[in-house]
Amino acid sequence: MKFLVRTALMVGALWATIAIVPGLTFEGAWGSLVLLGLLIALANAVVIPILKVLALPMRILTLGVATLAINIGVLLVLLLVAESMDLGIASEGLASSLLGALVLTVLSSVISFFVKD
Numbered sequence: 001m002k003f004l005v006r007t008a009l010m011v012g013a014l015w016a017t018i019a020i021v022p023g024l025t026f027e028g029a030w031g032s033l034v035l036l037g038l039l040i041a042l043a044n045a046v047v048i049p050i051l052k053v054l055a056l057p058m059r060i061l062t063l064g065v066a067t068l069a070i071n072i073g074v075l076l077v078l079l080l081v082a083e084s085m086d087l088g089i090a091s092e093g094l095a096s097s098l099l100g101a102l103v104l105t106v107l108s109s110v111i112s113f114f115v116k117d
Contacts, residue, residue: 018089040104051074079097
């Protein structure tokens with residue numbers, strides 16, 4: 001049940017990110033947005049914890065800044081996958097992708113704070 005709540009909140013966070021960040025556009029159906037939100041929720045639940053454990057020494061050395069880099073990297077890969085799957089999301093360049101990933105990382109952290117695993 002918590003996974004469904006997290007997925008629904010991630011879809012909302014993704015919609016807000018696209019509305020906030022200039023250069024990110026979404027012109028697909030709502031189903032595509034839900035699919036992308038599901039992919040992001042799966043990455044947050046499975047991929048990111050594994051990467052955080054593997055990068056633990058770097059996270060300690062950088063006092064947690066590496067965690068932000070991991071989150072941004074995973075979200076950039078997901079944006080590239082979404083563009084290649086033609087889900088309707090597009091980015092005008094690397095700067096808007098980075099800003100979008102940063103905004104989505106902050107929103108994801110807020111969601112994770114309120115919705116515990």
